[in-house]
Amino acid sequence: MSEQQVSASVPTNKPDADESARVEKAASERRKSGFMSGAAGRNVGLVVALLLLCVVGFATGGERFLSLSNLMTILSLGSVLGVVAIGMTFVITTGGIDLSVGSVLGLASVWATTLATQSYGWVVMVICALAVGVGAGLLNGLIIAYGRVVAFIATLAMLVAARGLAELIAQKRTQIVDVPAFNDVFKGNILGVPKIVWIFAIVAVLGWFLFNRTTFGRRTVAVGGNAEAARLAGIKVKRHLVYVYALSGLTAGIAGVMILARTSAGSSTNGLLLELDVIAAVVVGGTLLAGGRGTIVGTVLGVLIFTTLTNVFIINNIDSSVQQIAKGAIIVGAVLLQQRLTRRTT
């Protein structure tokens, strides 16, 4: 909620200057007390990490790293991950988890590219992908909220089942996008920036708005912070959980469309193991796995850190195995930091 706090001290607080000054002071003291531990401090820490990564990239890759085209490569690689991570941020903030996003993305990409679906044109393809995502998410949510199955298991089941259904539909073949209009709409650039990066940007902004400025976001934080208190305050906790998982499914569906735009191929292997990168990015971004605290800005930074890291490695021709080790180290480091944070506040 760093975003929230920043906005709180913007001079909209005219009634009590004294009060707002004190809030300001408290906030700055918090920053001082632990540069990485305050909510705002965490995002600053992520930005610093990202910048350091860029310095390393420039030092080792030079022009190859610091070029417009490479920047766009990083952003478009991060877009698919990022869109799903926005949905995941909501899920994790409620204290849940959605392991099925990668499979649902794959299923959406396959269902949207069957010969039958493609025959109706690009609009139906997109609607189909989004509907698959929302449908899977709704089912997850219903099973978790009303069937009282823990999220880990319910979405693990969806992970397996959705992947299976995708294989069944695609017959394990790759389905090429053969609708020129689809490519016209989603491929290419606007103002020199790939369209899928625009989609990521739009989803991120909408996600930030939904998280910080709407009743939906407030309920998400309340349910994750203390589900019983939320229930006793009159919030319909179960219904809200269903919406949150549906939202996560929706972002997986959007990401399915983006994959089609990037690769022109619907395949049951699309999004394989994506859920792991997504969860890692969200957690590194500062959203608490225990729920009750989430940050969209942090998630976006987490996504950028991960994709930039991959890019730096690739530019330097470093083995992908080493990349994985480095990623693992980063995840552990971030979680250790989080634990310090939670201990401090509880």
Add this chain to the structure above:
Amino acid sequence: MVTADPPQPLLQMQGIVKVFPGARALDGVDLEVLPGEVHCLLGQNGAGKSTLIKVLAGAHQPTEGQILLDGEPITISDPVTALRYGVATMYQELDVVDGLTVAENVYLGHELATAGFSQRREAVRRTREILRRLGHAEVSPTQEVGHLSAAGKQIVSMARALSHDARVIIMDEPSAVLDSEEVGNLFRVVKELTKAGVAVVYISHRLEEIREIGDRITVLKDGRTVAQNLPVSETPTQKLITLMTGRTVEYVFPEAPETSDDAPVVLDVEGLGLRGVFEDVSLQVRAGEIVGLAGLVGAGRSEIIETIYGARRATAGTVTVDSKRLRPGSVAAAVDAGIGLAPEERKSQGLLLDEPVYRNVTLSTFARFARGGLLDERAERRAAKEQADSLELRPAGVERPIRTLSGGNQQKAMLARWLVHGCRVLLLDEPTRGVDVGARAEIYALIRRLADGGAAVVVVSSEIPEVLGLADRVLVVSEGRVVHEGPSSSIDEHQVLDMVMEGSVA
């Protein structure tokens, strides 16, 4: 001296004082336990029994005073030391691990092992022996504890105490989870233990049990021992109740205006029941009236108001607010109809501890301030600030995390939540729990002010003087039934206690 010297006390506590930040939980407790006796500890809620147990179990260190075992002063620095001295505790909440076997539970924390390899067969053998000694050979040591009944789990808990060669066993309300047949069994085991020279410190609210099993009684009140070593057979019930009642701390209750009989009935509960917990509860609360529910912990008081609120689904009866019947089992419906609940466990049931005060205050109303799903935080802050100021919330300001507030101020924030909501009915469960004495008067005045503003208020409290002082009318609940209803001015603490402690046998 005609009689022989009394036996050397096994365990003695002398002048035990325990100070917590902001509260003197124990303020001079003396206790003397003889070998082979059942020593009963009696006292109302908040008298200090739990703290005393924790001092004996090594969970708390006394601030002053000393503990003697066999006449030798000892220091119980932690739970392991307590067990080494042979002081074992059976807590009220059964502290067994469901996923482990009986033998594993019995030897939990002091596993039998050679060089790290657990000697399972030996543990099973010894457990079987202990169970036989307890007269429960039918419990298998290799059985998973999760499959046992509450009584079975208690046997395991007792076996664990014996596995430490306990000389003193503290039993905190052991009968609370048992039915009458199982209680009989428990008593038989207790008698066998005492015959073998083990001393039992027995804590219970049920006087009839104490009459049956106890030898001597020590009475605590407000953290002090007020009577020591009363022989059970010669002490009349009236005397015990007199010792337990009467406060040294004076509560200040606000003046209660007459509720006129033609004030509209706001809350009407008819024949409400929750199977196995309480049944046939009916009550009407008029606008401006405060109704209190008195009774012991576990009598079903909290369950009653949670059911009225829809947090539990009633199995019988109806709840009507302003002559509109509520959908059972729906908190949202209750809140929409204008009911608010300040739950017993404020921290775990009421608050988002890391969120700022204002968001806690508007937790049930933020959607109302919002327009088209868009939050209006400025309006939320303003409304929260307004209520916080009128309730004199300290420290002032609504931006800090609610975690940083004192118990009394957290409770004020809970009340502010329902003030912002504009409640017709307020259900308050233990409104002064964790609230220091000074802030209590403030909370009482606040509750009265809410009633004067036209709200119908229901208050639940374990502290009988609180219910009687605050409420206009009082319902006494015992074992899931309403045993008395009437104006609070026509009944005193003594009579209420009499009803809830003895009423259960009638």
